[in-house]
Amino acid sequence: MKLVLNGHDERYVVEQGMLNLFPGERPVYEPIGPGDDSWAVVTLREDDRCHVTVELCFRGKSLPYSLDVPLVGDEFQREGIRRRAIGKCFFLAARALTGHTPPWGMLTGVRPVKLPTRALLSGATPLQAKQELREEYYVSPDRAALAVDCAQASIAAQRSLKEGEVSLYLGIPFCPTRCAYCSFVSADVGRTLTLVEPYVDALLKEIDGTARVLTESGRTIRSFYMGGGTPTTLSARQLDRVLTRCEQVLPLEGCTELTVEAGRPDTINREKLEVLRAHGVGRVSINPQTLEDHVLEAIGRKHSSGDIQTAYDLARKVGFDCINMDLIAGLPLDSLGGFRRSLDGVLAMGPENITVHTLAMKKGSTLIQRKGALPGGEEVAQMLDYSRTTLSGGYLPYYLYRQKYMSGSLENVGWARPGTESLYNIVMMEELHTVISLGAGGVTKLIDPQSGRLLRLSNPKYPQDYLSAGEKLAEQQREMLAFFR
Template identity: 40%
Template sequence: MIIGLSNTAFEYKGTIQDIIWLFYPGAELVAEDKGDFLLQLNLSQEVEFNLWAEAQLYVNGASLAQREEGHPLIPAEVPNELKRLARMAVYKILVSYSGTTPSPWGIMTGIRPTKVVHRLLDLGWSKQNVENYLLDKYALRPDKTQLITSVTEIQRPLLLSKKQAKKLVGVYIGIPFCPSRCLYCSFPSYSIKRHRDMVDPFLKALLQEIQVIGETLRSQGLLVQSIYLGGGTPTSLNCEQLQSLLEAIQLSLKDDSTIEMTVEGGRPDTLNEDVFALLANAGVNRLSINPQSMNQKTLDIIGRAHTVEDIYRSVETARNYKFPTLNMDLIIGLPGETVQDVARTMESILQLKPENLTVHALALKRASNLKQRLAEFPLLQAEEAVAMWQETARGATALGQHPYYMYRQKQMVGNLENIGYALPGHECIYNIQMIEERQTIIGLGVGAGSKWMDPDTWTLVNEYNAKDPRQYVERLDEYIERKLHHIRELSTKQ
């Protein structure tokens, strides 16, 4: 489909494109009066911050119009409020024209919908007023409104104050190797068998980055609250390599303020008694064993080199080492799976009783093999995805868990969300701080992103290390120097 945009509408193309694509996925937007229909958009600011946006839709000689009025919560937010009004006007006119409401999230197409709620709570709003605002100003469905307000209610006591955020940071360490690449994966991930020659140079560079950054943090009086080893699959390293990494973390990054250390064991085929012993001795207190599905046919399709029995074995062994928190990840919408398959997966998860459960809705990414094989593995219809989501939500409730963090991605099946559940007291601190962006997160290793937070304004700068191990090694000095600058800058805020 081709949709013509008026000059003003085209100026706001970046603002309204996601809304249009909710109704017409992938529609081509052109700055001229051509296409299946024409969309006009006018916006204005009047006296005392009274704002309005009006959308007009012209189709086959007929027209529809929708006007939205509002005002910013604070004067500095005039541009953002104009964008919200534009999105709402376009959304409502397309609902009227199409007769459908394609997303339970209304005009909230961003990654972090909970940030809106935290901002309103910071202004002293009550939970009820926040819910009413979301229903009215963002067109959220009531169940999604209740979901994000309940999530933020759990998060509030765990967020840092501005004073704490000037002192405490989180650290993410990216290990770019896996036993094999999963069909849906879009992360920086390299088969450790095919790229074994990369591992030692990468690890040498990573240990240097850990040492220099750790020493600088301490010299500047900054403390590490949480450490997260992700990837890839960190436990795909051999025991000698893994031990050297864990020792470097212990020596350079951990301190008395480090209350959480997560390792993505991820793939059960990388876990054995020796690996569990190393992790336990290093003080890992949150371990992820991520099956994604407990159906063998699905594991085979997505390229997993382990069995369902391996998952049970790994969890049993992990329990023997008494890791305080066990997390398990699932994905709904995997190729070939049905609602019944997801129900069977949840029956298995209920037997394993993890303290954390993270449920992802499959997102179609350009860098994934799945994107190239859609003819082979067509995506689910929205109704099936929602039914799967409901199965996982029921399972989490049966485990006594509550939703404690969430985020959304582009092209998710069913326009759903990724959601983390936890038993009380087992919420992942790193996940909350990273998603809500109320803390500096320092990314070390391949593909690792850093979020440099200004605690006075809650504004941030995002920076990334290279996704290729060779480029990471070659540019290491640049990455280190950049981080040292930001660390020194953060220390001046204390």
């Protein structure tokens, strides 16, 4: 879609609106020609009010739309008013032209729960928070209810946090194979076997440096999460080395939640699970993504649905009483019937947590390159509708987030039996306190709870680069210590 901006340069706002209402389009900043049938001209004019006009054409059908709102407050507030007016005018024009309202209305951000959270903390009732989402942002009733439920879980988590607490993420960027939908920086362990042991050595050094920072600054770890990749790609001995070092040097005395993503059932065995239990890990993820064997094959998984059941049963026998299982709606060759069978099968196993993701077409994935047969947006929406109505019977939604290029402009939702919500997932997604991320691809978010200031520190993405990044990591640890002081 060709985009022309007059009187402003709010490209991001306009592009997000375009992706929301016209997900198959991509922005092009070129003059509009006589034969063009997909374009938008977005004009901003100001006096004591903000006047926005959008002229929109899509597949030869065109429509003008105008909106004006008062400009009040300081320059920072006025800038926010301009952006909201431009975004709202584009949304209303596109909605009028297409006759379609996305389930999340005009919201395009990753964290839609922040809006109702602010409303509830300001004194609004849950009903008022839902009404604001519906009336001001055009969010559908079911998504508004979902967001408010998650906002209430976020507030409960926030109130449980104590001053000086942080969360810690440990990244293990290796998998037995790379899934077709994945864009994370995860290495196929079959091709990078020689990197695994040096990576563990480097990670132990970063753990030591981080422990010194936390001890000197008086910080303690409230929740601990080892993710990836697939952490159980490591051997039992390597897992034991990492977790032993964490116990020896990190301030874990007040840690109430230790999670490890076991993830792929083809990496799980009794020895590894017993190592995790011996180190106090209480929550594991065993992630089928689907129980349809032909879909598992299509996404590059080298295991069967039967292997998932075996891994789950083994985790229970070893003593894990909190298990999360992930499913993805919209996988290649899947269908509404297949997704329903997968969810019903997972429910029959009885995990405490079920996370339902929507497939996002990420640029780094092989799936987007080979363009496999994918369910349409409407069918994916039906999958999520089924998950919502089915899981509401015994589970509560406790965190959610959205991504770009997601099927049907939908969402990812974590569901939990009451009392089993993952604190780490909430604090990470809602940015409630500092999350320190170690390992390749880790992004630390340092948050000052008083001022709201946020500082990001990024580790090298690739395992090879991480191995030689000792000085960079040491410098980041010095920055971290200065931030805490």
